[in-house]
Amino acid sequence: MSKMKIATALLGGLLTSVCGGGAQAVQITYADFGGGSSLSTPNFNVTATGGNFEQKTVGGSSGVGVGSESNSVVAGEIDGGLQGGPESISFTAVGQQRLNSFTVAFLYPTGVFGDGPNETARIIINGITYTLTVEDSDTATFSSGLGSVSSDNPGGGQWTVSFLNPFLLQSIVFAPGNGGPVAADGDFAFNQLTTSPVPGPIVGAGLPGLMMALGGLVVLARRRRNQACV
């Protein structure tokens, strides 16, 4: 392959990296889960604690929770469990990616399906615990200003927490919040997680890096033209 072709191929790859960085969001949804207690995708390793993955649809929303014969209190939701302790679903990131948003379902205000308190979800991101708390049927709050909450479907208790400044995701765990002595309080299900790739090195180098790459291509093109004239 000539130097020109190599340079063109390199530049093409770099431009793809520039143009594609951040645009290729990766999503994993409840629909990706079958049975069993573990799931591996190119981007995530996921495990269920306290039982197996279990899906359900209620009130126009769908999600995957944890189910078992012995420990699960609420089918298709991540609940406080019986003697086996709280259920949870844990995601470990494969490779470098940034957290854009996550969505949960079946997190309801007081009174819905007999819930005592407003339900809360415990979300442990990179080892730090945050809470998503329902205030009423249209409002919920996230315990950190890093994320803002939107109501997707009040009938399904579905909420999305979006991160304005996506950060590197190593792990995220979905666990019941205010279950306490009542295992069916603070139960919910996972609906969706969206991440984006970490930008490539040329993006890190910024515009000067891109200009240097373009400059190199021009020099190679001139050399080639001069050689052709000999």
Ligand SMILES: [Ca+2]
């Ligand atoms: Ca359950």
Ligand SMILES: [Ca+2]
């Ligand atoms: Ca409940």
Ligand SMILES: [Ca+2]
């Ligand atoms: Ca619930």
